[in-house]
Amino acid sequence: MSKLLEVRALHKSFVETGEEIRVLQGLDLELEEGEKIAIVGESGVGKSTLLHLLGTLDRPSSGQVIYRDRDLASLDEETLSELRNREIGFVFQFHYLMPDFSALENVMLPALVQGWEWERARKEAERLLDVVGLSERMSHRPGKLSGGEQQRVAVARSVIVGPRLILADEPTGDLDPATGEEIQDLLFHLNEERGMAFVVATHNRGFAARVGRQMELREGRLFPL
Numbered sequence: 001m002s003k004l005l006e007v008r009a010l011h012k013s014f015v016e017t018g019e020e021i022r023v024l025q026g027l028d029l030e031l032e033e034g035e036k037i038a039i040v041g042e043s044g045v046g047k048s049t050l051l052h053l054l055g056t057l058d059r060p061s062s063g064q065v066i067y068r069d070r071d072l073a074s075l076d077e078e079t080l081s082e083l084r085n086r087e088i089g090f091v092f093q094f095h096y097l098m099p100d101f102s103a104l105e106n107v108m109l110p111a112l113v114q115g116w117e118w119e120r121a122r123k124e125a126e127r128l129l130d131v132v133g134l135s136e137r138m139s140h141r142p143g144k145l146s147g148g149e150q151q152r153v154a155v156a157r158s159v160i161v162g163p164r165l166i167l168a169d170e171p172t173g174d175l176d177p178a179t180g181e182e183i184q185d186l187l188f189h190l191n192e193e194r195g196m197a198f199v200v201a202t203h204n205r206g207f208a209a210r211v212g213r214q215m216e217l218r219e220g221r222l223f224p225l
Helices: 046-056 075-085 103-113 118-131 147-159 178-194 203-209
Strands: 004-015 020-031 036-040 063-065 088-092 165-169 197-201 212-219 221-224
Touching: 004 147, 004 178, 020 197, 020 221, 036 046, 036 203, 046 063, 046 165, 046 197, 063 165, 075 088, 088 147, 103 118, 103 165, 118 147, 165 203, 178 197, 178 203, 197 203
Parallel strands: 036 197, 036 212, 088 165, 165 197
Antiparallel strands: 004 020, 004 063, 212 221
């Protein structure tokens, strides 16, 4: 396998009410193509902050995030946006689906933003919704879907353009245990089928154990488990 992502001496601080809060303090991480890793840790230690930095949704205070041999700090916002839309898929605890769009239309959106023709986007969205078990629910809006179904739509949306990396922030945190396991199975299936690497931040130690490689975030750094 070749290296997909490398993080070197990553620092991230925020200022609140005049006080500096140091969240990440010299964090290092390497991820190979197609690899899976679970980030565990207590609430508030910076798991979401780390995923935002890996996904180019925020910039570090210092340090490097190197994606496929490109130092992300050297890229302008337009280039970062293009890379993010093409190479990185996001799955959050809350699905953030467009409420007035059908499941099919929600999944199609990233592909249309990438400039795909409507018919190509529709066919791939239909295929993915079939993969995630929602072939009979494509025309339903999010409000007509269960929480687990909404998260399945969100997972399908995250992979439609074929990203190399999936960043999942507590993807099962708002689901009952059985539905959560279904979402876990779906992520593992997509990893095997498409070779997508994924980094998942989770409180669920059982989920983390299934991922295999586990790292604990504490005191601003990652430690192998």
